[in-house]
Amino acid sequence: MTLTAFASTPEPPYYAVIFASQRGDTGALAYYEASQRMLDLAAQQAGFLGVETARGADGFGITVSYWESESAIAAWKNDAEHTEVRRHGRLEWYDHFEIRVAKVERAYAGPRADR
Amino acid sequence: MTLTAFASTPEPPYYAVIFASQRGDTGALAYYEASQRMLDLAAQQAGFLGVETARGADGFGITVSYWESESAIAAWKNDAEHTEVRRHGRLEWYDHFEIRVAKVERAYAGPRADR
Numbered sequence: 001m002t003l004t005a006f007a008s009t010p011e012p013p014y015y016a017v018i019f020a021s022q023r024g025d026t027g028a029l030a031y032y033e034a035s036q037r038m039l040d041l042a043a044q045q046a047g048f049l050g051v052e053t054a055r056g057a058d059g060f061g062i063t064v065s066y067w068e069s070e071s072a073i074a075a076w077k078n079d080a081e082h083t084e085v086r087r088h089g090r091l092e093w094y095d096h097f098e099i100r101v102a103k104v105e106r107a108y109a110g111p112r113a114d115r
Numbered sequence: 116m117t118l119t120a121f122a123s124t125p126e127p128p129y130y131a132v133i134f135a136s137q138r139g140d141t142g143a144l145a146y147y148e149a150s151q152r153m154l155d156l157a158a159q160q161a162g163f164l165g166v167e168t169a170r171g172a173d174g175f176g177i178t179v180s181y182w183e184s185e186s187a188i189a190a191w192k193n194d195a196e197h198t199e200v201r202r203h204g205r206l207e208w209y210d211h212f213e214i215r216v217a218k219v220e221r222a223y224a225g226p227r228a229d230r
């Protein structure tokens with residue numbers, strides 16, 4: 001049983017950045033290294049609350065990062081190293097992606113019999 | 116290049132239900148069949164906008180479903196067959212899950228050089 005993949009977030013409200021992406025066939029090692037680096041770097045940002053990520057064998061993945069505020073999201077987007085890695089990702093690693101920024105209004109966990 | 120995994124959602128605002136879950140080792144076939152059935156059934160609900168899902172080899176997965184309104188989410192939660200399948204999931208299929216309901220405020224897609 002693995003629980004470390006879950007983000008430990010506070011009571012809502014807070015923000016979620018939902019990043020859905022289709023990987024191409026190129027650059028697996030460089031992509032993996034950059035992904036790990038970005039997770040580490042994000043975790044150091046002010047207002048970062050956590051991240052959850054999953055990718056299937058078909059290369060389709062979803063990463064959700066959680067943030068205290070819109071301004072924390074904006075600061076992370078403007079981080080210089082993150083900006084450079086995103087540029088690389090657009091050019092080389094992703095066939096397509098969709099980003100949605102959402103305000104989390106309620107949250108609960110399970111398994112619990114009353115849900 | 117596979118694009119069918121992406122949800123084709125309208126302009127925000129709309130709602131997202133972010134379901135992060137850790138599968139256990141049991142019931143792979145029954146789980147798969149129930150998952151497919153729930154995706155089909157959700158797609159028939161009023162106010163359903165789309166769904167994106169990914170699960171890695173470690174059994175950790177994220178499914179995000181998109182809805183027009185909170186009331187559409189509530190109606191789906193109260194659907195009788197869905198309720199029964201959730202009960203089954205809590206008992207047999209999931210070691211843990213986290214559900215977050217969020218209001219999508221902005222969205223964009225890529226790759227695009229100006230993002």
